[in-house]
Amino acid sequence: xxxxxxxxxxxxxxxxxxxxxxxxxESLAEAAVRTGDPVxxxxxxxxxxxxxxxxxxxxxxxxSALRRRTQARIGLGRAGSALPTRHRLELxxxxxxxxxAVHSPFAPDVIAAALPGTPTVRVxxxxxxxxxxxxxxxxxxxxxxxxxxxxxxxxxxxxxxxADGLSSRAVHEHAAVVVRETTARLGGxxxxxxxxxxxxxxxxxxxxxxxxGATMAVVLIGERPGMSAADSLGAYLTHRPVPGTTxxxxxxxxxxxxxxxGLSYERAAxxxxxxxxxxxxxxxxxxxxxxxxxxxxxxxRLL
Numbered sequence: 001x002x003x004x005x006x007x008x009x010x011x012x013x014x015x016x017x018x019x020x021x022x023x024x025x026e027s028l029a030e031a032a033v034r035t036g037d038p039v040x041x042x043x044x045x046x047x048x049x050x051x052x053x054x055x056x057x058x059x060x061x062x063x064s065a066l067r068r069r070t071q072a073r074i075g076l077g078r079a080g081s082a083l084p085t086r087h088r089l090e091l092x093x094x095x096x097x098x099x100x101a102v103h104s105p106f107a108p109d110v111i112a113a114a115l116p117g118t119p120t121v122r123v124x125x126x127x128x129x130x131x132x133x134x135x136x137x138x139x140x141x142x143x144x145x146x147x148x149x150x151x152x153x154x155x156x157x158x159x160x161x162x163a164d165g166l167s168s169r170a171v172h173e174h175a176a177v178v179v180r181e182t183t184a185r186l187g188g189x190x191x192x193x194x195x196x197x198x199x200x201x202x203x204x205x206x207x208x209x210x211x212x213g214a215t216m217a218v219v220l221i222g223e224r225p226g227m228s229a230a231d232s233l234g235a236y237l238t239h240r241p242v243p244g245t246t247x248x249x250x251x252x253x254x255x256x257x258x259x260x261x262g263l264s265y266e267r268a269a270x271x272x273x274x275x276x277x278x279x280x281x282x283x284x285x286x287x288x289x290x291x292x293x294x295x296x297x298x299x300x301r302l303l
Contacts, residue, residue: 071228071261091227098225103130106164107172108196114176118183119193123147123208127199140201142243143208151211156192158276159214163200167222167230174233174257174265175220181269182218186276202234202251206241216276216285217241223255233257235272239285250286252279 063075076087083091112120126142127133133140160183162175183191195208202219209217216239223232235254238246252275256262271291279285 073227094227094230097230098227101167101169101222101225101230102134104168105130106168106198108162108198110172111162111176111194111196115179115194118179120196121151121193122196123151123198123200125197125199125201125204130199133199137201140199141203141207143204143211148207148211151195151208152193153211153213154192155190156212156214157189157280158186158216158218159192159195159205159209159212161195161197161200161205161208161217161219163197163202163204163219163221165200165202165221165234166224167232170222170231170233170258171220173231177265178220178233178235178257178268178272181265182272185269185273189276202236202248203243203246205236205238206246207243209238209241210243215240216279218272218276229256229258229261231258232262235268237272237275237279237285239279239283250284252285252289252291 066074073087073091077084079085082088108120108122124144124147125133125140126144127136127139160179162171162179164171179194183189192212192214195212197204197208200219200221202221205217205219208214216237219236219238221234221236223234225232232255235257237252238250241250254263254268254271257265257268259265275285275289275291279289282289
């Protein structure tokens with residue numbers, strides 16, 4: 001009989017294997033040795049293939065190539081009816097990192113220290129603690145009345161609001177650099193003191209900008225952690241926000257700012273500054289403002 005191509009996930013006897021050519025009467029171990037492919041071990045039940053308990057199996061080149069280009073968990077294989085131990089432990093670690101990102105306390109001192117020479121103001125939402133913040137999203141969108149009264153006012157073109165959101169880790173690691181890189185591209189703009197907001201949602205920026213008299217709000221906020229990223233920063237741009245009236249359709253968003261796996265600081269700042277300039281020219285943000293900048297370099301890097 002001629003060689004038989006076995007795809008990953010298909011079965012030879014009772015064992016799931018990666019892609020390997022198996023000849024009639026040949027064990028998977030013999031096939032791996034004959035082809036010279038790199039191998040992993042797959043457990044077999046006693047009595048399968050002459051009583052073998054484990055055999056080397058060639059790993060799929062296709063899945064390996066795809067895994068190098070994404071953090072998604074694909075082509076992980078299995079051990080019996082479950083994931084291989086290594087991948088299961090990685091999944092549990094990712095879940096723990098996501099939980100830690102959500103519950104880790106916000107440290108505004110970290111942000112202020114990373115912005116030397118830049119004035120900062122600290123505020124809170126009406127969510128009194130983390131549990132309330134998670135259970136009552138609406139309270140995270142409202143500025144604490146006492147803090148609102150202490151905000152400076154002026155004819156600001158833009159105010160940057162650094163908010164903890166659902167990942168303080170993302171804010172601590174990325175927000176200050178994005179502020180510095182973006183403001184460096186805003187020649188001639190009147191930039192308000194940076195507002196450091198605790199227990200805050202995106203819409204808190206509407207309240208802040210309205211109270212300070214800023215034309216635009218840029219909210220840099222920790223995004224909801226996933227199982228592949230717990231440190232993703234988002235940037236939300238809103239022109240002339242009105243508390244309680246402005247909706248998500250009135251905003252522009254840059255997501256997944258987290259080099260080297262996500263959007264770089266330089267690319268994010270360049271996109272954000274370009275959107276801000278166009279928003280000022282058009283007098284709007286949201287669905288009416290499109291990012292028409294080219295993505296060829298980013299696609300080339302990813303592919």
